[in-house]
Amino acid sequence: MGEAQVSLKHLFRVFTKPEHKDSKLAQIEQHLSDNIMDFLSQHVVTKKTSLEEIEQDFSLPAVPESPEFVSSHAESLLEKLVAHSVNTYSPTFIGHMTSALPYFHLPLSKLLVGLNQNLVKIETSKAFTPLERQVLGMMHNLIYDRDEPFYEEYLHSARHALGAFCSGGTIANITALWVARNKLLGPQPGFSGVARAGLAAAYRHYDIGNLGVICSKRGHYSLSKAVDALGLGREQLLSLPCPAQTLNPEDALREGRRYQEAGNKVLAIVGIGGTTETGHVDPLDELADVAKELGCWFHVDAAWGGATLFSSNNRSKLNGIAKADSVTIDAHKQMYVPMGAGMAIFKDPEDANAVRHHAQYILREGSKDLGATTLEGSRNGMAMMVYSTLHILGRRGYELIIDQNIEKAQSFASMIDAHEDFALTTTPTLSLLTYRVCPPQVQKALSVAGDADKVRLNQKVDRLVVGVQKAQREAGKSFVSRTRLECPNTNSQAITVFRVVLANPLTTKTDLQNILAEQVELAKGMRIWKELIKLADQVSHTSASV
Ligand SMILES: *Cc1c(COP(=O)(O)O)cnc(C)c1O
Numbered sequence: 001m002g003e004a005q006v007s008l009k010h011l012f013r014v015f016t017k018p019e020h021k022d023s024k025l026a027q028i029e030q031h032l033s034d035n036i037m038d039f040l041s042q043h044v045v046t047k048k049t050s051l052e053e054i055e056q057d058f059s060l061p062a063v064p065e066s067p068e069f070v071s072s073h074a075e076s077l078l079e080k081l082v083a084h085s086v087n088t089y090s091p092t093f094i095g096h097m098t099s100a101l102p103y104f105h106l107p108l109s110k111l112l113v114g115l116n117q118n119l120v121k122i123e124t125s126k127a128f129t130p131l132e133r134q135v136l137g138m139m140h141n142l143i144y145d146r147d148e149p150f151y152e153e154y155l156h157s158a159r160h161a162l163g164a165f166c167s168g169g170t171i172a173n174i175t176a177l178w179v180a181r182n183k184l185l186g187p188q189p190g191f192s193g194v195a196r197a198g199l200a201a202a203y204r205h206y207d208i209g210n211l212g213v214i215c216s217k218r219g220h221y222s223l224s225k226a227v228d229a230l231g232l233g234r235e236q237l238l239s240l241p242c243p244a245q246t247l248n249p250e251d252a253l254r255e256g257r258r259y260q261e262a263g264n265k266v267l268a269i270v271g272i273g274g275t276t277e278t279g280h281v282d283p284l285d286e287l288a289d290v291a292k293e294l295g296c297w298f299h300v301d302a303a304w305g306g307a308t309l310f311s312s313n314n315r316s317k318l319n320g321i322a323k324a325d326s327v328t329i330d331a332h333k334q335m336y337v338p339m340g341a342g343m344a345i346f347k348d349p350e351d352a353n354a355v356r357h358h359a360q361y362i363l364r365e366g367s368k369d370l371g372a373t374t375l376e377g378s379r380n381g382m383a384m385m386v387y388s389t390l391h392i393l394g395r396r397g398y399e400l401i402i403d404q405n406i407e408k409a410q411s412f413a414s415m416i417d418a419h420e421d422f423a424l425t426t427t428p429t430l431s432l433l434t435y436r437v438c439p440p441q442v443q444k445a446l447s448v449a450g451d452a453d454k455v456r457l458n459q460k461v462d463r464l465v466v467g468v469q470k471a472q473r474e475a476g477k478s479f480v481s482r483t484r485l486e487c488p489n490t491n492s493q494a495i496t497v498f499r500v501v502l503a504n505p506l507t508t509k510t511d512l513q514n515i516l517a518e519q520v521e522l523a524k525g526m527r528i529w530k531e532l533i534k535l536a537d538q539v540s541h542t543s544a545s546v
Contacts, residue, residue, distance in 0.1 A: 092514070274302060305430050413435075448543040
């Protein structure tokens with residue numbers, strides 16, 4: 001189908017000529033421009049096609065021998081790919097941090113791809129480099145609020161960096177801990193520093209058993225990747241239980257002391273500015289003091305929650321963030337920028353020099369090439385999308401959206417509380433919450449049951465929640481995710497819960513009511529619902545007779 005000539009002339013056309021104006025490609029473009037929502041809503045995740053069936057469409061390992069016409073290729077993309085992608089723009093898609101984008105990203109992304117700048121060095125990006133530096137400066141200012149002379153001195157300084165722009169929160173967390181590691185194990189007389197000599201030599205020189213990172217169990221899995229990639233080892237991620245949902249500063253201090261007394265050194269404490277699962281914010285201010293006490297780095301992972309700083313009404317939820325040595329913020333989360341935009345921001349403009357790297361043909365000494373202090377090499381001009389969104393929405397625009405997200409989460413929590421068939425498992429600090437579907441008889445039984453019965457009941461409720469979550473996803477009208485959590489009222493038993501992220505400004509309260517109604521209907525239609533009620537009656541009965 002649609003086989004094109006193999007000729008340089010044809011390939012030359014592919015590079016240079018736009019397709020004629022009613023080609024399939026032009027139609028796709030027009031359709032997308034006319035209404036992205038419409039375009040996507042025709043293709044809500046199709047339940048009829050299993051992943052295994054879709055895999056059949058992507059199973060040939062051989063590179064196609066001959067070129068294909070762009071139009072016929074576009075047609076096959078529509079059929080094989082677009083029709084089976086996920087409608088993250090849907091107002092009832094409330095399960096993940098990936099949501100709808102403002103419309104202007106579509107035309108602006110053409111600039112990005114069209115210009116194809118590479119931010120690794122000025123020679124391939126020119127004005128994009130100062131733009132990226134300004135974006136990092138704006139985020140630095142949002143967190144640390146330094147005075148004008150500070151930004152005049154450092155924003156465009158070749159010898160400093162206020163942060164590192166990267167593809168996401170994972171790389172940002174790795175970058176921050178990389179800087180912390182290289183600073184802690186830096187050069188000294190007789191030692192060239194960890195960056196040159198390596199970790200084994202650094203441990204010997206500094207007489208360190210192991211380096212560890214302290215965070216709560218709710219820490220993002222990227223922290224585990226970070227300690228692995230940096231050579232510390234995953235066992236040195238000291239993730240502490242957080243029965244009260246956030247990292248307890250006293251526990252962190254005790255654990256840090258215990259670890260250091262055993263001949264190790266704490267590299268960093270990571271406070272989370274909005275956990276991925278529940279949106280809770282660690283006590284950043286107190287954790288900063290603990291880090292000081294232990295003499296270690298303080299990093300705040302605010303990949304999701306960092307955008308809360310735009311809201312003067314809610315920014316106090318991140319109190320203490322300005323004490324962090326480094327902060328991670330993802331622009332592709334609550335800043336409504338397309339995927340591929342993360343930032344690690346450094347309090348001290350000197351710090352990035354701990355990872356500075358020079359090469360002969362680029363990144364020459366004294367150049368302003370951003371690639372000298374970023375983990376990644378070639379990078380696109382994604383900072384432009386952040387720059388544009390910051391301008392088009394403005395701080396006050398962001399404030400409206402963030403405040404609305406939090407209010408919506410609070411009213412969803414009230415809806416859940418008021419409904420007898422649901423139990424809220426974590427209340428929203430930011431725009432995330434978790435809950436589960438649970439017959440009222442079971443909720444009652446749980447309040448009187450002994451430990452063994454609680455475990456039995458909870459395990460059955462877990463199965464109900466999993467069943468409902470899958471059935472709802474497969475029905476394709478709405479999407480809520482699920483996770484497993486230890487909650488204050490389940491001793492330390494982990495339970496399965498629905499997880500909701502309220503990020504789409506177009507999600508209405510009616511959408512939320514409909515989602516709950518659908519879940520109840522699905523739950524009541526399951527055999528396990530009746531089994532649960534029976535078990536609850538038994539438990540209540542025996543507990544009453546004890
Ligand atoms: C999403 C998230 C990350 C990882 O970010 P990616 O952009 O997915 O790499 C890290 N930390 C937290 C708290 C997050 O929510």
